[in-house]
Amino acid sequence: MSETALAPAGTEDGVQEATSRISVPSRPRRSPRRLLSAWGLRLFPFALVVAIWALLSAASVIDPLLVPAPWTVAEALWGGLVDGTLWLDLGVTLYRALVGLVLGGLLGLIVGVVMGETKWITHLLEPLISFAFPMPKLALLPLLIVLFGIGDGSLIVMVVLGTFFPMVVNTFAGVRGVSRVLVWNAMTLGAGRLQRLRTVALPAALPHILSGARIAGGVAFLLVVAAEMISANTGLGYLVIFSQRNYRPDLVIAGILLTALLGFIIDRLIARSSAALLRWQDTSAG
Numbered sequence: 001m002s003e004t005a006l007a008p009a010g011t012e013d014g015v016q017e018a019t020s021r022i023s024v025p026s027r028p029r030r031s032p033r034r035l036l037s038a039w040g041l042r043l044f045p046f047a048l049v050v051a052i053w054a055l056l057s058a059a060s061v062i063d064p065l066l067v068p069a070p071w072t073v074a075e076a077l078w079g080g081l082v083d084g085t086l087w088l089d090l091g092v093t094l095y096r097a098l099v100g101l102v103l104g105g106l107l108g109l110i111v112g113v114v115m116g117e118t119k120w121i122t123h124l125l126e127p128l129i130s131f132a133f134p135m136p137k138l139a140l141l142p143l144l145i146v147l148f149g150i151g152d153g154s155l156i157v158m159v160v161l162g163t164f165f166p167m168v169v170n171t172f173a174g175v176r177g178v179s180r181v182l183v184w185n186a187m188t189l190g191a192g193r194l195q196r197l198r199t200v201a202l203p204a205a206l207p208h209i210l211s212g213a214r215i216a217g218g219v220a221f222l223l224v225v226a227a228e229m230i231s232a233n234t235g236l237g238y239l240v241i242f243s244q245r246n247y248r249p250d251l252v253i254a255g256i257l258l259t260a261l262l263g264f265i266i267d268r269l270i271a272r273s274s275a276a277l278l279r280w281q282d283t284s285a286g
Contacts, residue, residue, distance in 0.1 A: 020284040059197070067248045076087060076250035077257070086239070087134045089259055093224055093236040096152060097262070099188025101220040105213060110169025112209075122172075137162045138226055145231055162223040163216035170212025174205025210274040217270055221263040236262075 050070055056062045057069035064072070080086035115122045137158055145155040178201050202209075228237025236255045243251035 018246065023176045046083055053159075066249060068253065072250050073253045073257070076248075077254040081249070082185050084253070088259065089234060089236050089239045089255070090262070092234045093221075093228065093259070094262055096155050096228075096235065097159060097220040097224045097266075100156045100224065101163050101216060101266075103156070104160035104163030104220075105167050105216055107160070108167025108212070108216070109171050109209065111164075112168040112212075113175055113202070114155055115168070115172045116205070117176025129165065133165045133169065138230075141227055141230060157223055158227055159223050166215040166219060167212045169216070170208045171205065173179040174208025175201050177208070207274075207278060210270065211279065212273070214227060214267055214270050217266045218263055219264070225259050228281065 031239075053062075054070050057064065057067075062069075070074075077086070111125070115125055140161065141154065141158055146156050148154040148157055222236070225237035225240070228235035229241040232238045236259045240252050240255040240259075243249070243255065
């Protein structure tokens with residue numbers, strides 16, 4: 001901040017020159033032993049759950065007709081992946097969730113930024129968003145089917161509605177929470193409104209935006225699988241409900257585990273991207 005204040009006033013080059021002199025030290029590389037230890041801690045809860053599940057199944061404490069043994073689920077999962085039947089459902093669900101997440105996330109980001117930067121738009125939209133946010137999006141599915149038909153269209157629109165609100169609320173909170181001192185310093189350097197938004201507001205609001213993206217990612221998979229159980233003939237949600245109706249609990253659990261795995265991978269990707277984009281937070285805190 002002190003270096004930025006010394007930049008030549010009234011020029012964008014001054015802001016960029018001052019920013020270029022601020023270097024972020026790289027993180028120290030962790031040893032392989034520490035990496036293995038960290039991964040062991042992360043995988044331990046999963047291994048513990050599977051071990052308890054296997055022990056209860058082997059001891060016949062759990063009814064296999066209700067909850068099959070883990071090796072039975074693994075066999076059904078492997079068989080579905082080998083013959084290709086699960087790949088179609090997996091790909092369709094991933095497509096619907098990601099398209100809805102990207103569209104809803106971008107729309108929420110834009111609306112959140114505009115609300116954070118313009119007070120009259122905040123007064124106009126905030127009551128509507130507060131009213132619609134807690135509304136159960138799955139209850140809108142019959143209306144969406146009427147409007148967009150049975151198929152990908154209605155499911156994607158529902159995911160868009162579900163992911164829009166976490167993004168707009170978090171983005172709005174981040175933009176409105178930017179320190180006024182940073183804004184005033186940028187104005188002193190001659191930055192215009194768009195430049196202040198690009199160089200001050202969005203970087204400062206980035207932690208809130210990325211938190212909204214992680215929440216939206218989880219919501220996307222929750223909604224798309226729930227909707228596939230109601231109005232689809234493909235996808236992991238359809239696989240779960242179809243298997244339940246045909247007394248295949250092994251495929252029911254396999255579909256649930258695949259859905260959880262997809263959501264986990266998307267969440268980890270967003271978390272990794274957040275860690276890379278927010279390295280300045282870790283270094284500045286030290």
